[in-house]
Amino acid sequence: MNNAFAIALGCLLPVTLAAQAAKPSLPDGVITRDVRFFSEGVVCFGRIFLPKGLTPASKAAAVVLAPGWGETEASIEQYAARFASRGLVAMAIDYRGWGKSGGFLYLVDPIRWDDRQRFSQHTARVRIRRRRLLPEAQVLDIRNAISYLQGEPGVDRARIGVWGTDMAGGHVVVAAAIDSRIKAAVAQVPIVDGRDVPRKAFAPSPSQQGAMVRLARSGQAPAGVIAAEARNDEETKLALAEYHPFWYADAIPATTAVLFVVAEKDTTVNNDAHAVAASKLLKGPNGVASVSGATHSLAMPGAFETAVDAAAAWFVKYL
Amino acid sequence: MPRPVRLGLLAVVVAGTGISAQISTDLVDRRRAAFHAQATDADMKREGGTQPRDWTYDLPDGVSTRQVTFYKDGGTPLYGKLFLPKTFNTRGSWPAVAVGHGINALSIGIEKYAARFAERGLVAMAIDYQSYGFSGSGSDDLRLLDPDPTTDAVVVTDRHVRLLVKRTNLNNIHEVEDFRAAISFLQGEPGVDAKRIGIWGSSNGGSVVIAVAALDARVKAVVSQVSGAAPSARGPAPFEAAMLDDGIRRARTGQGAEVDGGFSFRSKVDQWSTQRNRDLRPGSLLDQIPPTTHILYLPAENDELSGRGGAGAIAATRYLSERGVTAQTIVFPELTHFQAYSHTGFEVGSTLAADWFLKYLGTAAAQKATAAPAQAAR
Numbered sequence: 001m002n003n004a005f006a007i008a009l010g011c012l013l014p015v016t017l018a019a020q021a022a023k024p025s026l027p028d029g030v031i032t033r034d035v036r037f038f039s040e041g042v043v044c045f046g047r048i049f050l051p052k053g054l055t056p057a058s059k060a061a062a063v064v065l066a067p068g069w070g071e072t073e074a075s076i077e078q079y080a081a082r083f084a085s086r087g088l089v090a091m092a093i094d095y096r097g098w099g100k101s102g103g104f105l106y107l108v109d110p111i112r113w114d115d116r117q118r119f120s121q122h123t124a125r126v127r128i129r130r131r132r133l134l135p136e137a138q139v140l141d142i143r144n145a146i147s148y149l150q151g152e153p154g155v156d157r158a159r160i161g162v163w164g165t166d167m168a169g170g171h172v173v174v175a176a177a178i179d180s181r182i183k184a185a186v187a188q189v190p191i192v193d194g195r196d197v198p199r200k201a202f203a204p205s206p207s208q209q210g211a212m213v214r215l216a217r218s219g220q221a222p223a224g225v226i227a228a229e230a231r232n233d234e235e236t237k238l239a240l241a242e243y244h245p246f247w248y249a250d251a252i253p254a255t256t257a258v259l260f261v262v263a264e265k266d267t268t269v270n271n272d273a274h275a276v277a278a279s280k281l282l283k284g285p286n287g288v289a290s291v292s293g294a295t296h297s298l299a300m301p302g303a304f305e306t307a308v309d310a311a312a313a314w315f316v317k318y319l
Numbered sequence: 320m321p322r323p324v325r326l327g328l329l330a331v332v333v334a335g336t337g338i339s340a341q342i343s344t345d346l347v348d349r350r351r352a353a354f355h356a357q358a359t360d361a362d363m364k365r366e367g368g369t370q371p372r373d374w375t376y377d378l379p380d381g382v383s384t385r386q387v388t389f390y391k392d393g394g395t396p397l398y399g400k401l402f403l404p405k406t407f408n409t410r411g412s413w414p415a416v417a418v419g420h421g422i423n424a425l426s427i428g429i430e431k432y433a434a435r436f437a438e439r440g441l442v443a444m445a446i447d448y449q450s451y452g453f454s455g456s457g458s459d460d461l462r463l464l465d466p467d468p469t470t471d472a473v474v475v476t477d478r479h480v481r482l483l484v485k486r487t488n489l490n491n492i493h494e495v496e497d498f499r500a501a502i503s504f505l506q507g508e509p510g511v512d513a514k515r516i517g518i519w520g521s522s523n524g525g526s527v528v529i530a531v532a533a534l535d536a537r538v539k540a541v542v543s544q545v546s547g548a549a550p551s552a553r554g555p556a557p558f559e560a561a562m563l564d565d566g567i568r569r570a571r572t573g574q575g576a577e578v579d580g581g582f583s584f585r586s587k588v589d590q591w592s593t594q595r596n597r598d599l600r601p602g603s604l605l606d607q608i609p610p611t612t613h614i615l616y617l618p619a620e621n622d623e624l625s626g627r628g629g630a631g632a633i634a635a636t637r638y639l640s641e642r643g644v645t646a647q648t649i650v651f652p653e654l655t656h657f658q659a660y661s662h663t664g665f666e667v668g669s670t671l672a673a674d675w676f677l678k679y680l681g682t683a684a685a686q687k688a689t690a691a692p693a694q695a696a697r
Contacts, residue, residue, distance in 0.1 A: 037570045037571065038569060038570050038571070038572070038573040039570075040458070040459035041458060041459050041460060041461050041462040041485070041573070042458065042462075042467075043462075043463070043466075043467065043573075072471075098471060099471065102463065102467035102469070103467060103469050103476075104393060104458040105458045105461040105462075105463065105482070106393065106394040106395065106457075106458065106461075107455060107456070107461065107484075108477060111484065113456070113484055113486055114486075115425075115451065115452065115486045115487055115584070115586055116586060117486070118485060118486050118487060118577070118586060118587050119483055119484070119485055119486075120483070120484050120486075121464065121481065121482070121483055121484075122481070122482055122483075122484055123479065123480070123481050123482075124479070124480070124482065125477055125478065125479050125480075126461070126463075126477070126478055126480055126482060127394070127475060127476070127477050128467060128469045128475065128476045128477075128478060129393060129394075129474065129475050130469055130470075130471055130473065130474050130475070130476075131471055131474050132393065144569075144570050145570070147566040147567050147569065147570035147571075148567070148570040148571055150563065150566070150567050151567035151568070151570070151571050157563065157567075176555075177553070177554065177555060178554075178555050178556075178598055179555050180555035180556060180557055180558055181558060181563070182555075199606070199607055200536070200607050200609055201532065201533055201534055201535055201536040201538075201607050201608060201609050201612070202534060202535055202536060203536035203537070203609070204536075204537065209503075209506065209513070209537070212499075212503040212506075213503045213504070213506050213507035213513075214507070215390060215391075215500075215503065216389045216390055216391070216500045216501075216503030216504040216507065217389060217390075217503070217504055217507045218390070219390035219391075219393070219394060220390060220394050220396070221393060221394025221475075222394070222475060223475065223477070224475065225473065225474055225475060227475075228474040228475035229474050231393070232474060235393060242534075250553075251553040251554045251555075252554070253554055253555060
């Protein structure tokens, strides 16, 4: 079982980052604003941290921050606050189906539609699913948050960065390889799966294929908590089986600067097989910063400071 | 601008692992006069789309159909129409093909291909993509008009709500998922051999099927008609300034600009769909196609939309062949993009496609003896 799987299976009881327990007050002059952004059809939550002195005429660099696996925006606010104290506009987000974001929607009642009418309004019963862990959807949420942030007054839309921790460390590698708006990325304690998987079409195992067949033939949106939780797990396992951020590292353009921040004593992820190996495929400015003595949670005193300062310095330098 | 190379060269561009990898192109040679007639007859012109008279067909003798619902992405219902061969029975072991339409189109326009495949002994299923035709709109196409009241405390909630339903959400990433869900459905269909699944797509759908082949090794045979993305580099697609603005507007308001979409069926589509579809560039994924998947390109010589002379398909065929993937390009002489769907274009195109599927998926009878393990996955 690989690391990502282990984390996926533990995802319903997310690790609490020690740092989130005590929410520090905002740095001097930094203010926050809660925003709603659309990711595909879903209204998602973001909290923007604005640096001191920002005006609509400013041309500030900006960073989208993406939480770890099974985490919410609240778990990464302190990073956004710190980035703002360094002059960056920082937007921490909740993924679709998590935190203060809306859920995934499925129609329960049949409705009538007509393709000649693109939009029609209905009153109908819908099923709203939450806490799905779908890496590709999370990557899209990050990219849609970039769109929002590019329209923020005072933001220079040409200077956009992304920051992600844990699984989102892999997400930012993927995003940087498919979204040309990203100029700098920081992947913290990243899970960059896929080094040992050849970049080839997915060949499902018999049990995976069985699950795919079952979902296609009887995969209505699940009703009831037990069925929905089981479905969430099943969908996540299938999605992770095909999710290989490592494959994307060599497609990141030379103009994008990527920093990996790893925990020296990480036991959740093998840094050599993930961040370090991925960094060797990069064409542009890159680095691996190791937080001495820290584990995956970066809970050790001083670990957060080291990690956030490395990230902030990277964005300031390359944005 | 040089004239297209003469037919003798173009009609048979084969690069495979050997002569045995090819299907015969004799039919193209025999029908050359008919192709010429179609290309020059005013009544057979198809500028800007197919016509309703091109969609009709007679159900072949003994072929039966069944409308089905299958699911993707956590519960979005899609529509498929199954075409079952005359001698079909659920105790057998039949090859099966998912048949998908072009850009901003509907399955009713390409049902006749599925009917033809069934006539040739293949189980075939014509599908509508998400938010098209009889297929439902999914989470990406539905928007609540009231605040979402749910929290992480409950994973699923049923609510009576006001919502906005979007149709014709043109999205090639969706279409890849749609094909893959169709493959899964077919694999579980009693009487179908889960190990012998093919996909057929035309125009934009012809690009999508190549991407599906690059992402899903369950596909054993592919026919990509009037399409053919040449090999291309991986990496992020560029953004035009107008797209950047539209992306911002969509993220901030939930609605961006619309443009006219489609040919044979017209509707508005999101301007953004052009940018979104650049996330999936089949030409950059060709090296992911495994040697167990067999690719036939059927470009049209005078294709005004996908490129003339089948140049992209020929380059892709060469690229695949060099990497041990059986691939072949057969060009429809003289035809334009939409002429491929009618008259000689349809007759020859559907025949060659069926030939390809039968060659690389096999027939029902040939595989009957080994049918038992194929169903084990269900």
